[in-house]
Amino acid sequence: MEGRLVGKVAIITGATSGMGRDTAYLFAKEGAKVVVVGRNEKRANEVVKNIKEAGGEAIVVLADMSDLDSVSTIFDKTMEAYGTVDILFNNAGMLSLVPVTDITREEIVKVMNVNVLAPMLLTKRVAPVMKAKGKGVIINTGSIAGTSGRWGPVGYCTSKHAVNGLTAATARELGPEIRVNAILPGAIVTAMLDSVGGEASMEGMKQSSPLKRVGHGNEIATTALFLATDASSFITGQTLRVDGGVDC
Secondary structure, three states: OOOOOOOOEEEEEOOOOHHHHHHHHHHHHOOOEEEEEEOOHHHHHHHHHHHHHOOOEEEEEEOOOOOOOHHHHHHHHHHHHHOOOOEEEEOOOOOOOOOOOOOOHHHHHHHHHHHHHHHHHHHHHHHHHHHHHOOEEEEEEOOHHHOOOOOOOHHHHHHHHHHHHHHHHHHHHHOOOEEEEEEEEOOEOOHHHHOOOHHHHHHHHHHHOOOOOOEOHHHHHHHHHHHHOHHHOOOOOOEEEEOOOOOO
């Protein structure tokens, strides 16, 4: 059976672990040429190696999303390698746990750069290419922390609320050729979750979920695949919670 992304070029930021890595593997399996973006060279090369060994195609672009100049590097290397881009998955994220009374200007700038400004600037760069082709898909990684003040301290919570605004505004501005949506994960098994104590730290969230468990990266990957294909052709400007129903 022919893959659902054959002939497509997909940029995935934060693609060296967790949700991004699982999405890179799935997109490559479905035929996409994947631009694996991340900071860790060893992990990035490992992801590309695994994709190629499975018969897929991918390249590494090393980039720190807190440095907004990296946006040009990502775009330029993608165009140099493949000459186009069809899918942008703005997945890289930064968790900030500092309360508002202690947060520094540097922390605020960094979390906003990674979670909001880099995705906005990457969207700016890829949009003309997608517009010229007459079709494109942009997927942002938000969070359930972007739906209320309940799920995260001020820097993270504020940035993820901003992702929702970015998604809605760009969907309106870039249609009809380009569809823009956001995935809002809940507790997902990732390095970010490990940094705050792992699955054990999410017991309260697990118990508030009808499913009584945390999610896994492949469950975000399959959602991203849905949004990247024509299976979701009438969906744009939406924020799709993938959280086990924690607010049900």
